[in-house]
Amino acid sequence: GESVGLHLPTLSVQEGDNSIINCAYSNSASDYFIWYKQESGKGPQFIIDIRSNMDKRQGQRVTVLLNKTVKHLSLQIAATQPGDSAVYFCAENRGGSQGNLIFGKGTKLSVKP
Amino acid sequence: ETGVTQTPRHLVMGMTNKKSLKCEQHLGHNAMYWYKQSAKKPLELMFVYNFKEQTENNSVPSRFSPECPNSSHLFLHLHTLQPEDSALYLCASSPGASGGVNIQYFGAGTRLSVL
Numbered sequence: 001g002e003s004v005g006l007h008l009p010t011l012s013v014q015e016g017d018n019s020i021i022n023c024a025y026s027n028s029a030s031d032y033f034i035w036y037k038q039e040s041g042k043g044p045q046f047i048i049d050i051r052s053n054m055d056k057r058q059g060q061r062v063t064v065l066l067n068k069t070v071k072h073l074s075l076q077i078a079a080t081q082p083g084d085s086a087v088y089f090c091a092e093n094r095g096g097s098q099g100n101l102i103f104g105k106g107t108k109l110s111v112k113p
Numbered sequence: 114e115t116g117v118t119q120t121p122r123h124l125v126m127g128m129t130n131k132k133s134l135k136c137e138q139h140l141g142h143n144a145m146y147w148y149k150q151s152a153k154k155p156l157e158l159m160f161v162y163n164f165k166e167q168t169e170n171n172s173v174p175s176r177f178s179p180e181c182p183n184s185s186h187l188f189l190h191l192h193t194l195q196p197e198d199s200a201l202y203l204c205a206s207s208p209g210a211s212g213g214v215n216i217q218y219f220g221a222g223t224r225l226s227v228l
Contacts, residue, residue, distance in 0.1 A: 032214055043203050043219030044156075045115065051214070089156070093215065100146075100169065101217060103156040 008087065008108045019077040021107045023090035028071065030092040034101065035064060035075045039086045047075070047088075077109075085111045116140040119204050119220035126194065127228050134189040134223045136204030143209035145187040146217060147179060150201040162187060163209060194227045201225070 013019045025033070032051045036044035050057045050064045050073075057064050063076040073090050087108050091101040117138045126132050138145065147159040161169035162181040176198075178190040187204055201224050205217040 034216060036219075041221070043115065043117075043119075043205075043221045046216055046218060049214060049216060100158060100161060105155055 008106055010108045010110060012110045012112060013080050015080060015082060015111050015113050017080055019075075019080045019084070019109060019111075021075045021077075021088050021109065023073040023075075023104050023107075025071050025073060025090070025092045025104065027092065027094050027102075028068070030094050032093045033064070033066065033073050034091045034093075035062075035073075036089045036091060036103075037084075037086045038089065038106070044089060080109075080111050082111045082113060085109055115218050115220065117204060117206055117218055117220035119202075119223050121223060122221065123224045123226075125226045125228060126191070128194060128196070130194075131190070131192040133191065134202055134204075134225075136187040136189075136220055138185055138187075138204075138206035138218075140206055140218060142206040142218075143184050144207045144215070145181060145184070146205040146207070147177075147187065147189050148203040148205065148219075150203055150222070152200075156203070160189075191225075194225075196227050199225055199227045 034049040035047045037047050038044045048059045048062050048064050050066050055066055061078045065074045077084055087106040089106045090104045093101055120135045143164050145162045149157045149159055158171050159173045160179045165181050176193050180188040201222045203222045204220045207215045207217045
């Protein structure tokens with residue numbers, strides 16, 4: 001797997017455009033999913049979550065889409081701003097009593113002014 | 114501010130040193146976690162504590178020793194580390210694991226360098 005630093009998938013967008021970050025998960029029993037944003041020098045910050053019984057959830061400028069058929073999750077950021085530049089991680093909760101999260105590879109989003 | 118504070122932010126230590134990382138959460142949560150974040154790997158879960166009891170040790174070497182004296186504080190004691198242990202160590206807390214949504218909130222991490 002890959003994480004913060006070298007060899008991260010990178011998405012470069014123009015300021016004001018919409019961004020779409022994708023994530024594939026592996027366990028069909030996962031019951032909820034979370035998107036985190038990690039800026040340089042900081043820990044991951046919660047953005048939005050979605051339960052497995054939903055297809056879509058909207059927040060402020062962000063929308064998460066869940067396609068359980070193909071085990072795919074996406075994060076859409078509207079009107080991307082320079083402050084959105086960060087590494088974005090999806091995480092899945094694989095159920096069970098612990099509620100522990102499994103993190104995916106990050107995607108580095110760069111916003112060009 | 115996320116409500117989770119980690120100290121120190123940066124730490125350099127030799128392989129024979131003993132040091133400790135500290136994490137404190139002000140969110141009233143019952144679960145706390147240690148993660149390791151390396152340059153070429155996804156976030157790796159190390160330890161989980163629920164109500165001060167360790168509920169998961171993800172095959173972590175014994176040179177890492179966690180301690181959770183209460184639900185608000187978590188320590189990671191380090192001794193005889195190796196250079197490959199250099200990484201960002203992240204602490205997180207969550208309301209508690211009993212099914213349902215259990216969002217974890219992270220601290221800023223301790224950047225550890227082992228020489």
